[in-house]
Amino acid sequence: MKLITHNMLMSPGTRNGFPLAIEVESLEEVEADFNPEFIARMVEKLDYPALLQTVASLSVVEGTLPPQVPEKYAEDEEFLKALHHVLLEVEIVEGSLVCPETARKFPIKEGIPSML
Amino acid sequence: MAAKARAVPSALLGAALPSSAEELPELPEIEREHVQRVYDAIALEWHGTRYKAWPRVASFVGRLPRASLIADLGCGNGKMHAACAAHGHLAIGCDFSAALVRICALQLRMEAQAADVTALPYRAAVFDAALSIAVLHHVSTVGRRRRLVRETLRVLRPGGQALFYAWAKEQAAGRSGHVFPSADVFVPFHQRLTRAEGEEAAAEHKRPREEGAAEGVAAAFDPEKRAVVHQRYCHVYAEGELRELVESVEGFRVLEEYYDTGNWCILAEKAA
Numbered sequence: 001m002k003l004i005t006h007n008m009l010m011s012p013g014t015r016n017g018f019p020l021a022i023e024v025e026s027l028e029e030v031e032a033d034f035n036p037e038f039i040a041r042m043v044e045k046l047d048y049p050a051l052l053q054t055v056a057s058l059s060v061v062e063g064t065l066p067p068q069v070p071e072k073y074a075e076d077e078e079f080l081k082a083l084h085h086v087l088l089e090v091e092i093v094e095g096s097l098v099c100p101e102t103a104r105k106f107p108i109k110e111g112i113p114s115m116l
Numbered sequence: 117m118a119a120k121a122r123a124v125p126s127a128l129l130g131a132a133l134p135s136s137a138e139e140l141p142e143l144p145e146i147e148r149e150h151v152q153r154v155y156d157a158i159a160l161e162w163h164g165t166r167y168k169a170w171p172r173v174a175s176f177v178g179r180l181p182r183a184s185l186i187a188d189l190g191c192g193n194g195k196m197h198a199a200c201a202a203h204g205h206l207a208i209g210c211d212f213s214a215a216l217v218r219i220c221a222l223q224l225r226m227e228a229q230a231a232d233v234t235a236l237p238y239r240a241a242v243f244d245a246a247l248s249i250a251v252l253h254h255v256s257t258v259g260r261r262r263r264l265v266r267e268t269l270r271v272l273r274p275g276g277q278a279l280f281y282a283w284a285k286e287q288a289a290g291r292s293g294h295v296f297p298s299a300d301v302f303v304p305f306h307q308r309l310t311r312a313e314g315e316e317a318a319a320e321h322k323r324p325r326e327e328g329a330a331e332g333v334a335a336a337f338d339p340e341k342r343a344v345v346h347q348r349y350c351h352v353y354a355e356g357e358l359r360e361l362v363e364s365v366e367g368f369r370v371l372e373e374y375y376d377t378g379n380w381c382i383l384a385e386k387a388a
Contacts, residue, residue: 035183
């Protein structure tokens with residue numbers, strides 16, 4: 001599970017089941033092709049404060065993201081690259097997601113969250 | 117190959133459930149036994165023969181603005197993944213068959229989760245488009261079908277589009293060979309076994325398959341074909357039924373209705 005997916009995930013059937021806390025057992029950093037157009041398109045979909053909160057909770061991930069999305073983010077290559085790394089190059093392989101509303105735990109195995 | 121479909125005994129259907137069944141979070145037994153468990157059992161064989169995207173679904177994906185975020189709801193073995201990636205989109209998929217989700221995640225490196233398409237694990241209003249391809253025909257109650265459509269609507273952004281495909285009761289003669297005796301049917305899937313597997317299965321499945329299907333047993337061994345015969349539950353849609361279903365959920369506007377390779381198809385847009 002990449003962090004871009006985590007930013008969209010919510011505990012099913014809840015009103016406030018977002019963002020899910022991540023309990024990491026194993027995490028990998030992978031390389032992904034940088035596509036600035038795609039990253040810029042994703043900015044409007046992200047819950048940016050939730051992303052910052054998640055990155056802060058994962059001590060191993062470099063925290064180079066600014067506290068706010070820059071105004072001209074589509075032309076800000078440094079920002080887009082940092083965002084690209086966080087969204088697409090960090091994979092949670094084993095661990096759990098924890099619902100902030102119900103404390104229900106959803107296991108992640110082999111990179112696959114089970115939200116059933 | 118003409119697969120012989122048989123009518124589902126009414127006692128196995130959710131019609132027997134009270135009307136409050138719409139809010140039941142539990143997966144109905146018939147979907148657990150005759151859809152989820154069947155796909156878990158046949159996932160690898162399914163993936164081996166059904167990996168190509170359907171052309172008209174691929175063309176819908178190709179018409180979306182580049183770098184769209186797509187929800188593939190009931191993603192199966194991820195056969196839309198390549199078409200999405202080719203257009204610079206990101207597809208996030210889910211399916212209630214854990215075995216199919218593993219194929220998506222481990223073989224295709226797709227972002228995929230095990231989830232129920234009637235209780236989606238996503239925030240509201242984030243996806244540019246949603247795919248519901250060959251999923252609704254495995255949902256056994258009208259309440260759950262509506263909930264699937266409502267959930268699809270919820271995760272779409274305003275103006276986002278959803279494409280629904282579901283098996284049609286009306287099958288062109290001679291094409292797939294399917295003839296459906298009823299709206300709710302068991303469609304057999306023959307999972308071929310090696311000789312050794314066959315002998316093991318023969319020992320396990322003593323009952324003849326006719327009897328098994330009649331009682332709603334999801335799989336039985338067919339010694340003649342040396343195959344395990346899985347009974348997949350399907351609700352096949354009559355002309356207009358899928359459109360009515362989508363239109364019954366306020367907030368969706370139907371843009372297009374068509375018939376494609378044995379399926380009724382609805383393209384719908386979330387009100388802006």
